[in-house]
Amino acid sequence: MALTESFYPNISSPLLAESDTALLDVLTSPRWQGVQKFSRRDAALDPLLLAVAASAGTHTTRNHYHHDFFPGAQVDAVARGKRATENTNKPQERKRYVISIASHVISLAGPSPISSIEVKCMARTRIPTPYGPVFLHLYHNNRDNKEHLAIVVDSAQYSDDSSVLAPPIRSRSLDAVWNDDETDMDRIVRGAYVGKLSATSQHPSRPSLHQPSPTVSIPSPLVRIHSECFTGETVGSMRCDCGEQLDEAIRLISQPISLPNNASPNSRTIPGRGAVIYLKQEGRGIGLLSKIRAYNLQDLGHDTVTANLMLGHQADERGYEIAVAILRDLGLGSELGEGVRLLTNNPDKVQALEKEGLRVVERVQMVPRSWRHRSHSQADAGEADLGKTAGVTMIGGEAVRGEDLDKYLRTKILRMGHMLPLYLAGGQAES
Numbered sequence: 158m159a160l161t162e163s164f165y166p167n168i169s170s171p172l173l174a175e176s177d178t179a180l181l182d183v184l185t186s187p188r189w190q191g192v193q194k195f196s197r198r199d200a201a202l203d204p205l206l207l208a209v210a211a212s213a214g215t216h217t218t219r220n221h222y223h224h225d226f227f228p229g230a231q232v233d234a235v236a237r238g239k240r241a242t243e244n245t246n247k248p249q250e251r252k253r254y255v256i257s258i259a260s261h262v263i264s265l266a267g268p269s270p271i272s273s274i275e276v277k278c279m280a281r282t283r284i285p286t287p288y289g290p291v292f293l294h295l296y297h298n299n300r301d302n303k304e305h306l307a308i309v310v311d312s313a314q315y316s317d318d319s320s321v322l323a324p325p326i327r328s329r330s331l332d333a334v335w336n337d338d339e340t341d342m343d344r345i346v347r348g349a350y351v352g353k354l355s356a357t358s359q360h361p362s363r364p365s366l367h368q369p370s371p372t373v374s375i376p377s378p379l380v381r382i383h384s385e386c387f388t389g390e391t392v393g394s395m396r397c398d399c400g401e402q403l404d405e406a407i408r409l410i411s412q413p414i415s416l417p418n419n420a421s422p423n424s425r426t427i428p429g430r431g432a433v434i435y436l437k438q439e440g441r442g443i444g445l446l447s448k449i450r451a452y453n454l455q456d457l458g459h460d461t462v463t464a465n466l467m468l469g470h471q472a473d474e475r476g477y478e479i480a481v482a483i484l485r486d487l488g489l490g491s492e493l494g495e496g497v498r499l500l501t502n503n504p505d506k507v508q509a510l511e512k513e514g515l516r517v518v519e520r521v522q523m524v525p526r527s528w529r530h531r532s533h534s535q536a537d538a539g540e541a542d543l544g545k546t547a548g549v550t551m552i553g554g555e556a557v558r559g560e561d562l563d564k565y566l567r568t569k570i571l572r573m574g575h576m577l578p579l580y581l582a583g584g585q586a587e588s
Contacts, residue, residue, distance in 0.1 A: 281348025
């Protein structure tokens with residue numbers, strides 16, 4: 158009784174105090190004490206459960222209570238059997254468990270503040286593609302355990318000449334000195350090098366002390382924030398246009414950039430430059446398992462938004478904080494770095510990125526390839542020849558088409574506000 162009052166001084170009900178003491182005896186005793194008679198859980202016990210849940214936060218429920226707040230009860234079978242043969246009259250041992258419970262509750266009383274997002278480029282390498290070489294960057298961060306990627310298109314990576322018109326798009330965290338004992342080979346192996354790496358060319362990079370800026374007025378780099386889509390990119394699913402969008406983004410970024418008349422007397426164009434930030438957030442953030450279940454709901458007649466809601470998800474659960482942090486590490490989109498031209502049809506994505514501090518200077522529309530062809534041709538003649546080229550996904554340079562895709566795109570336009578003209582099956586446009 159005194160022990161309970163010391164931890165719960167405001168409790169005056171004898172029934173409640175006795176139930177609390179009995180409960181602690183059962184949960185913390187090394188040995189079962191026999192059949193106990195307790196009052197109903199929803200009467201005497203619930204005030205304790207609610208108090209603990211309230212102090213720990215909204216994520217704590219009845220199901221978490223036993224595991225989170227009674228570590229003494231979570232032991233392996235061998236240790237439990239060993240303690241069963243020992244003397245159970247050890248008030249000091251019970252007191253130790255009670256104290257651990259109280260300290261656990263106290264530690265959860267105030268939620269720790271969310272730390273700012275930090276990203277670090279762990280490795281970089283050159284990847285040859287049908288559109289030219291790209292540099293794949295793999296990032297770790299302090300917010301999740303996923304390995305997000307940056308696909309950088311930038312020919313300036315091959316040169317350490319500071320006189321180039323556009324500065325190289327380089328990761329500051331990759332080029333930084335990680336420890337005092339690292340060697341030049343350590344830097345090269347993780348990708349911190351300049352030029353083209355070969356058996357005869359090995360030039361480690363050096364940390365950048367300041368963010369370079371373009372020497373002339375040139376268009377800002379093209380950037381796409383792309384979320385992983387296993388079905389569209391790897392399997393070649395035509396339920397969505399994700400595989401096509403990834404391929405089209407890299408193709409567009411790789412196109413030569415026209416310079417203003419006064420930019421350079423020697424050249425009217427420069428090689429394409431920009432990046433695709435590839436985030437591991439499958440199915441607009443709901444994960445592959447829920448996405449597969451959502452496909453079955455779509456086959457039953459529901460659209461992609463309704464299917465997500467029926468599964469208990471939001472229509473779109475993606476976040477872009479990590480993407481903005483990666484772009485800043487690459488020197489893009491910050492106030493001190495270059496602004497970006499964003500490849501997207503989604504106004505909500507633009508708003509979310511700008512809210513995170515990304516400087517977007519232009520939104521560049523991504524019209525589906527089959528729709529572009531449809532807008533230039535009223536007949537199906539020649540459609541079979543559309544986009545029969547190599548690409549970077551299972552779809553490659555081809556166009557995604559079909560009834561499933563048209564339903565998906567109509568839903569994105571009508572229910573998610575994507576900014577595209579709506580071409581229906583007959584080729585008629587609906588604004």
